Amino acid sequence: MPATLRDPDRLLPADPGTRAIARELYESVARHRILSPHGHVAAELLAEDRPFADPAGLFVTSDHYVTRLLHASGVSLGELGVGTTDADPRAIWRRFAERWHVFEGTASGYWLREELTGVLGVVSELDPDNADEVYDDIVAQLARPQFRPRALFDRFGIDVLATTDDPLDDLEAHAALQVSGLSGRVVPTFRPDGYLDPDAVDFRERIERLLAATGEPASFTGYLDALRARREHFLRHGGVSTDQGVEEPYTVDLDLNEAERLFTAVIDGTADAADRRAFRGHMLFQMARLSVEDGLVMTVHAGVRRNHSAATHREFGPDTGHDIPVATEFTRNLQPLLESFGLEPGFHLVLFTVDETTYSREIAPLAGFYPSVYVGAPWWFLDAPDAIARFRAAVTETAGFTRGSGFIDDTRAFLSIPARHDTARRADAAYLARLVAEGRIGMPSALRIIDDLVDGLPRRVFKL
Template identity: 55%
Template sequence: MQQLHLDADRALPPDPTIRTLARTVYETTRSLPLVCMHGHVDAALLADDPPFGDPARLLITPDHYVTRLIHAAGVPLEALGVGPGAETDPRAIWRTFCSHWHLFRGTPSRFWLIHELVEVFGVKTVPSAETADQLYEELSERLAAPEFRPRALFDRFGIEVLATTDSPLDDLDAHARLAADGWGTRVIPTFRPDALVHLDRPGWTADVTTLGRRSGIDTSDYDGYLEALRSRRRAFVAAGGLATDHGHQTADTTPVSDATARRIYADALAGRCTAADAAAFAAHMLFQMAAMSCDDGLVMQLHPGVLRNHHDEALRRYGPDRGFDIPIAVEFTQALRPLLQAFGRHPALRLVLFTVDESVYSRELAPLAGVYPSVLLGAPWWFLDSPDGLRRFRSTVTETAGFYNTAGFVDDTRAFASIPARHDLARRIDAGYLAGLVAEHHLDLDEAIETAADLAYNIPKRVYSRS
C-alpha cells in the first residue's frame, strides 16, 4: 500500500547545484524556535489544555483552507461539520475529507496536511475513501495520549512565542490564566479593533456599549470612545501584547477633523451613519491607531484588500471565516500617504504591511519599505503563503526593499497543528532563494546562512519587541 512520506528535499530548488547549497542553508534554520506573531489560535485552547477530541474537529471543520476547497467541488459545508444542521458524526466528516483528498494536489494545504500527519502525528496512511476509517483510528489513538495535548505540542513544536488575535472587548481571562501558569510571555494577545471602527457593521452600537463597560469609560461620545480604546490597548500591553491588527478593505488612512469625527460618531450612535461616513471614519481610525502606536509602542499590522463574506447567504448560514473572503485590488501609495506624512519617520512606529494583491509588491510596497523607517513588509499572507507565493515575494521585493525591511515569517493560521509545517515551508523557500544568490555570486554562503537565521528568527524577534 502506498504511504505518505516527507522527502528531505521537498520545496528545495530542483537544480542540483543550488539544491546542495539550499540544504546547507536550511539545516542551519530548521531547528530554530518558532516566533508566531500573527496567529488566530484561541488562547483558551492553551489555557484549558483539553484533549483535541477527534481528527475531524482538529484538522477539518475549523480549517477553512480545507473546507472551502472541498465545498468548491460541490460538497455541502454541512457535510464537513459546518453550520446549522451540520453532520455531527466525526467519522462521517473524516470520510468526506478522505474521499476528496485528490482535490488538494498542488496546493499548500496538501503540504501542510502531509507534514501534520507524518511529522506531528506519526501516521503514514494515505487518505482515501478506502483508508478513511483506518486513518481515523490511528489519529484518534494519538490524540488520546497526553503528549498530543495542546501544551505538550506547543513545546514539541518549539514555539517560543505565540500571539493570538483578540477583540478589545475580550476580558483576556485566558491570557491571565496562562500568565498564572507561567506562560505569560509565551502566549500573548494582539489588539484587533476592527469590529469597533467599522460603524456600519451589525452590532456596532452594542459593541461600543460593551467597550465602555470593559474600559470603565463613557463611550457615548467620540472622545470617550478614543480614550476607551487607549485604555484597552494599555490592558493588552499589560497582558504582554506587542501588536495591533487591522483588517480593512482599503488602506485609506485619510484623517478627518475632530469635529467631523465627533459628528460621524454621534450619527452612528443615532443609527443614521451613511456608507460614505463609515468609510471615512474607518480610514480616520487607521490614522488614529498609528498615532496611538507612536505613544504605546504596539506594532501596527495592516491587512487590506479582502472583500469579506462575499456570499450573503453563506454568511447568514455559516458565519464569518468560512472561506468566502475574496481578494480585491488594493492601492497603498496614495492611501498610506497621510499616515506616513505624519508618522512615517517616527522612531516608535513599526507598520507591517500585508497584501494578497501581488501586483503591488514591486510597484508600491517594496519602494515604501525601502525608504520609510517605520514600514516593514509582512510575509505572504493567506492565499499567498504557498511555495510559489513565498518565492514570488522574495523575488519581487528583495531588490528594492532588501531582506531587513521585511518582518520575517509569521504564520497566519487557526489550525494549531499546522504551525510547524508553515514555518518549515517558509524556511525551505528562503533557503532555496538564498542558495540561488550564492550560486550567482551575489552572496557568500556565510551571508546566506546568517540571513536565513535572521528571516526565520532574529528579524521577527526584533520587529515584534518593545525596545
C-alpha cells in the same frame, strides 16, 4: 509516504548544486524555535489543555482553507460540520477522504501531509478505502498525553505565539498561561475591527459595551479614550501588536469637530456610505496615533472582501471560506498616515497584502524609505512555496531582506504551525541558494540572512 521517508530535500531546488547550497542553509535554521507573532489559535486551547476531540474537528471543520475547497468540489459546509454541533465527525472525515485529491498541488495539501506524517505519524495516503482506519489511528494518537496542546506546543519548539483577541476580552487565559510554566510565551493581539467599522455586525452595540466597560462618555473623545484603555489592558497582559483587517487601507486625518459629527452619525445610523468610509479611514489613522503613543506594533491586513457569499454568511456566519481578495492600493491611501507618523521613532507599521502586484510597486518602495514601514510576509492565499518565492523576488531588489516582518503563519490550525514555518524556511533557503549559486551573495552572507529571517528580524519588528 511514511514520516521517516519524507524527502528531506522537499521544496528545495531541483538543480543538484543549488540544492546542496539550499540544504546547508535550511539545516542551519531547521531547528530554530518558532516565532509566531500573528495567528488565530485561541489561548484557551493551551490554558485548558484538553485533548483534541476528533480528526474531523482538528483537520477539517475548523480550517476554512480546507472547507472552502471541499465546498467548491460539491460538499456542503453543513456536511462538514460548519455552523453545527451535531454533525458526525466520522462522516465528515469520510467526505474529506473522498475529496483528498482536490488538495493536490495546493499549499493546504502540503500542510495536511506534513501534519499527518510529521506530527501524527500517519504512514498511509488518505483515500476512501482507508478513511476509517486512519481516523481510528488518529483518535488513538490524540488520546495520548504527548498529543495534548501543551505537550505539542513544547514539541513544536514555539518560543512566542500570538493570539488574536477582541478588545473587551478579559485575557484571563493569557494571565493563567503566564504563570503556568509553559515553555514559551503566548501573547494577545488587539483586534479592534468590529469597533472601528460602522458596517460591522452589531457595531453600535459593541461601542455601547466598550464605553460601559471603560466608563467613558458617548463622545468621540470618550470613544478614543476607551480604545486607549483597552490597549493598555492588552499591554499589561503582554501584548505586542494590534491587527487591523480592512478591505481598503484608506486613511484620513479629520479635525475633532468633523470626527465628532461622524461618530454621532455612525452611532445613530444616519451616516451615508461616504461618512462611513471617512470614519473608517480616520480610525485607521487614529490607531497609528495610538501606536505611536503606546508602542504597540500596528499591522494592517488589507485587500479582502469579507463574506463574499451573502447566502453562506447568513447560514454559516463569517470566516467560513468565502472571503475573496481584491485589488488594493497603498501609496495614496496611506499617505496621510505616513505624512503624520511615518518618521516617528519607534513606530512600526507592518503591511500585509493578498494583491501580489503591490509588493514591488508599492509596499517594497514604502518600506524602502519609511523607517516605520515593514513588508508583511506572504499572507493567506499567498503563504505557499511558489508564492513565497515570488514575494522574495518582488521585494528584495527594492527593500532588501531587512525590511520584512519575518514569516507569519496566520493560522487557526494549531498542528499546521510547524509545517508552515518549515515551508517558509525551505522556500527562503531555496531563494538564497540561487543568489549564492549565481554569485550575487556569498555563503557567509546567506547564512547570516536566513538566520535573521527566522529569528532576529521578527524579534525586532514585533519588539519581542
